[in-house]
Amino acid sequence: xxxxxxxxxxxxxxxxxxxxxxxxxxxxxxxxxxxxxxxxxxxxxxxxxxxxxxxxxxxxxxxxxxxxxxxxxxxxxxxxxxxxxxxxxxxxxxxxxxxxxxxxxxxxxxxxxxxxxxxxxxxxxxxxxxxxxxxxxxxxxxxxxxxxxxxxxxxxxxxxxxxxxxxxxxxxxxxxxxxxxxxxxxxxxxxxxxxxxxxxxxxxxxxxxxxxxxxxxxxxxxxxxxxxxxxxxxxxxxxxxxxxxxxxxxxxxxxxxxxxxxxxxxxxxxxxxxxxxxxxxxxxxxxxxxxxxxxxxxxxxxxxxxxxxxxxxxxxxxxxxxxxxxxxxxxxxxxxxxxxxxxxxxx
Amino acid sequence: xxxxxxxxxxxxxxxxxxxxxxxxxxxxxxxxxxxxxxxxxxxxxxxxxxxxxxxxxxxxxxxxxxxxxxxxxxxxxxxxxxxxxxxxxxxxxxxxxxxxxxxxxxxxxxxxxxxxxxxxxxxxxxxxxxxxxxxxxxxxxxxxxxxxxxxxxxxxxxxxxxxxxxxxxxxxxxxxxxxxxxxxxxxxxxxxxxxxxxxxxxxxxxxxxxxxxxxxxxxxxxxxxxxxxxxxxxxxxxxxxxxxxxxxxxxxxxxxxxxxxxxxxxxxxxxxx
Numbered sequence: 001x002x003x004x005x006x007x008x009x010x011x012x013x014x015x016x017x018x019x020x021x022x023x024x025x026x027x028x029x030x031x032x033x034x035x036x037x038x039x040x041x042x043x044x045x046x047x048x049x050x051x052x053x054x055x056x057x058x059x060x061x062x063x064x065x066x067x068x069x070x071x072x073x074x075x076x077x078x079x080x081x082x083x084x085x086x087x088x089x090x091x092x093x094x095x096x097x098x099x100x101x102x103x104x105x106x107x108x109x110x111x112x113x114x115x116x117x118x119x120x121x122x123x124x125x126x127x128x129x130x131x132x133x134x135x136x137x138x139x140x141x142x143x144x145x146x147x148x149x150x151x152x153x154x155x156x157x158x159x160x161x162x163x164x165x166x167x168x169x170x171x172x173x174x175x176x177x178x179x180x181x182x183x184x185x186x187x188x189x190x191x192x193x194x195x196x197x198x199x200x201x202x203x204x205x206x207x208x209x210x211x212x213x214x215x216x217x218x219x220x221x222x223x224x225x226x227x228x229x230x231x232x233x234x235x236x237x238x239x240x241x242x243x244x245x246x247x248x249x250x251x252x253x254x255x256x257x258x259x260x261x262x263x264x265x266x267x268x269x270x271x272x273x274x275x276x277x278x279x280x281x282x283x284x285x286x287x288x289x290x291x292x293x294x295x296x297x298x299x300x301x302x303x304x305x306x307x308x309x310x311x312x313x314x315x316x317x318x319x320x321x322x323x324x325x326x327x328x329x330x331x332x333x334x335x336x337x338x339x340x341x342x343x344x345x346x347x
Numbered sequence: 348x349x350x351x352x353x354x355x356x357x358x359x360x361x362x363x364x365x366x367x368x369x370x371x372x373x374x375x376x377x378x379x380x381x382x383x384x385x386x387x388x389x390x391x392x393x394x395x396x397x398x399x400x401x402x403x404x405x406x407x408x409x410x411x412x413x414x415x416x417x418x419x420x421x422x423x424x425x426x427x428x429x430x431x432x433x434x435x436x437x438x439x440x441x442x443x444x445x446x447x448x449x450x451x452x453x454x455x456x457x458x459x460x461x462x463x464x465x466x467x468x469x470x471x472x473x474x475x476x477x478x479x480x481x482x483x484x485x486x487x488x489x490x491x492x493x494x495x496x497x498x499x500x501x502x503x504x505x506x507x508x509x510x511x512x513x514x515x516x517x518x519x520x521x522x523x524x525x526x527x528x529x530x531x532x533x534x535x536x537x538x539x540x541x542x543x544x545x546x547x548x549x550x551x552x553x554x555x556x557x558x559x560x561x562x563x564x565x566x567x568x569x570x571x572x573x574x575x576x577x578x579x580x581x582x583x584x585x586x587x588x589x590x591x592x593x594x595x596x597x598x599x600x601x602x603x604x605x606x607x608x609x610x611x612x613x614x615x616x617x618x619x620x
Contacts, residue, residue: 054516074519087517091535100531101521152522 002064002078002155002188004028004051009060011046019058020046022212028190028205030065033182035203036192037235043212044192048158051190052081064155075104078155084164086145088133094120094144095129101152119147122181139170143177150181157182159191163198175202196223196236208232224274229345233272239316242271246344255310258288258337264344275305275318277341281334288337294329308335375594381587401584405592412573412589419569420596422484422559423552426491430499430548431541433492438503438540443512456500459493467493468561475562482564490562491552498547506540542604550597 005028011021021043028034036044049055051062053074061068069077080101088097096103098119099112107115120126123143133141142165149157162178163171179202182189193199199206200220208215208223216228227233230241244253245268251258253271260271284291292315296307304324306317317335327333381387382401384394405412440446441453459467471490472481480486514536518528556571563569570593577586 049516052516052520054519073524074516075522075524079520081517081520083513083517085513087511087514089514089518089532100518100523104518104522104524104527148521 001030001186003030003066004156004188004190005063005066006047006051007061007063009047009050009062010058011043011050011055012058019043019212021050021209023060024207024209024214026207026214026217028188030188031183031186032204033179033189033191033202035199035206036190036209037196037199037206038192038194038209039235040194042209044194044209045160047209048081048160048190048192051156052079052158053077054081079158080149080152080154080156081158082145082149082160082162084160086133086138086141088136088141088144088148090133092133093129094125094131094133094136097133097144098129098148098151100148105152115151116147119151122150123147123177138165139174142166142174146178146181150185150187153185154187157187157189159189161193161195161198162191163202164193164195171198172201178202208235210235226343227272227345230270230272233345238272239275240273242313242315243347244271245269246271251342251344253313255313256290258342259339260342260344261339264342265346268347269344270347272343272345273337273341275316276303277338278315278317278319279336279338280306280317280319280323281336284334285336288339288342289334290337291332292335293332294327297324297327297329308333310335375590378587378590381583382585382591384584384587387583398584401582401588404585405588410585411568412570412592415568415570415573416592418484418567419553419571422488422491422567422569423549423596425488426495426552427545427549429488429492430495431545434496434499434503434544434548435537435541437496437500438505438544439507441500442504442507443510456497458497460497464494465557465561468558472561481562482566484563484567487559487563487567487569490558491555493558494555495548495551498551499544502540502544502547503537506537510536546600546604549600553596 006024006026009021009024010019012019024043024047026034036047038044046055050057051069053069053072057070062070064078069079089100092100095113095116098116102112102115116129117126120129123146125140125143125147128136128140128144133144136144142162146159146162159178163174166174178189191202200223203220205217206220206223207217210231215232216223223232223236227236227238230238233241242253242255244251246252246260246264246266249260249262249264251260251264251269251271258271281289290310292308292310294306295309295314296305298305299321302321303318304321306319306324308315308317315335380394383397383399385396385398385400387394404410437456441449441456468490471493475481475486475490480489510533514532515528518532519525523531554571555569556575559567559569559572563572565572570589574586574589574593577589
């Protein structure tokens with residue numbers, strides 16, 4: 001179990017004036033699974049390589065249990081990185097690939113063999129030790145790469161886009177596998193991804209990095225309920241933004257006054273709410289209810305997406321198909337905003 | 348997918364093989380016959396009398412052919428080894444990294460294959476005199492690096508251009524030191540290139556005449572020099588026998604490394620040119 005702390009970590013590549021990673025500071029609980037989330041080129045892989053020792057930092061520090069690791073060589077850090085494209089050594093079979101880390105630690109051959117067999121059971125690939133990497137499917141290669149990393153029992157495990165190359169059903173299998181192994185072995189794990197869904201399904205905590213800067217570091221659901229700003233909300237699929245001002249527990253805007261949670265900020269701001277948290281009804285209710293006109297209705301199978309206009313504002317709503325069965329484009333309906341689903345961000 | 352051989356591809360293959368034999372094997376036949384001939388004069392198609400005398404002489408101590416053979420093997424082996432030692436890191440730099448003036452470095456490395464050796468070696472000769480490297484085996488080995496290095500560097504830069512350095516990162520991350528990473532990860536990946544490049548380097552060094560003559564000053568008597576002496580003195584039978592000995596290493600190396608000459612290693616090398 002290792003507590004990782006990243007302190008003001010900065011990377012400026014030679015020949016560039018803008019930092020690729022700018023003063024990143026996060027505390028990672030020992031044994032937790034943390035996602036570094038951001039679009040490609042935001043500095044997340046750079047961060048990972050600096051932790052692994054494969055890239056030198058410009059400034060800042062990384063500590064494991066309060067001891068700086070930045071002066072250690074990559075092979076002595078107790079960090080193993082699993083790359084996105086698996087990088088199984090093509091000249092070695094599965095046994096030698098998974099056993100590579102142990103061989104480098106001078107573990108004897110018998111023991112390596114036994115531990116690889118055990119590891120293959122854990123990643124649910126029994127009896128594949130003789131196969132060559134090119135004889136494995138993408139999903140199997142990924143599990144071999146994971147086994148190869150876990151077998152050395154690293155202090156910190158780094159995963160680069162662990163689910164992104166997999167199709168939907170494999171994603172959940174792999175997600176469960178990573179979670180179970182990580183939990184049972186208690187390895188502090190950090191992974192990077194550009195996919196907010198991947199971050200949300202896998203991580204205990206998510207660090208959103210945009211343009212090299214940490215935007216928000218929180219539990220996954222907070223990014224949906226209480227995003228720190230519009231860019232963050234948009235990254236997580238937020239679509240509804242209404243300008244106005246917040247005072248005395250009310251948000252005043254051109255389309256009406258809404259009761260908002262007490263903890264919301266005061267002053268000029270942007271009101272946001274998730275498309276899936278809006279209620280639709282035929283009659284006006286007492287609280288936070290406004291009249292809206294349907295301008296587009298798209299049936300998506302398990303849900304129906306509505307585009308509504310409230311005066312000049314356009315909002316997106318996701319509704320249960322049964323609820324909106326009898327409505328159609330051009331019809332006026334009432335929408336209710338439960339106060340707890342509203343959130344105000346600074347402008 | 349393997350294409351079915353068609354009549355056209357079959358005849359094309361036949362013509363190619365026939366041409367290769369015509370140019371590469373046929374010229375060697377008279378040489379081989381000469382080495383076993385005792386007088387072979389026009390208009391006879393084959394010699395009237397056969398003899399092993401030329402071979403007896405070539406393999407005797409007095410001829411110095413064997414001494415010369417060992418010396419030539421030594422010089423070419425050391426030149427090859429040094430070419431590998433310099434060519435692998437140089438090829439890595441050219442194949443994997445971008446840096447200022449890379450085009451100029453590439454041109455300079457190719458230059459010895461374009462500029463005639465004799466033009467360069469006259470300048471080097473005067474330098475070597477002043478530092479006492481003329482007439483020495485060391486001097487000859489060093490000057491052989493001029494034509495051998497380009498081949499080694501070109502082949503290795505092609506190999507490294509196709510090599511994913513993240514494999515090395517992965518190995519380091521799994522606990523391998525830089526030396527172990529090179530041994531277990533990098534070396535197996537670049538070995539075909541080292542073999543192909545080393546083969547070229549060896550054969551290029553093996554066939555040097557002018558460079559050896561000028562820098563060795565006639566004291567460093569390699570096989571091509573010896574062969575030339577006999578050829579100019581009109582002893583066709585002995586020339587034939589030495590000629591046979593001279594081409595032997597090339598054929599042996601070619602057979603030993605044939606499987607590495609095909610496919611991606613060789614293509615990788617030439618893809619760069």
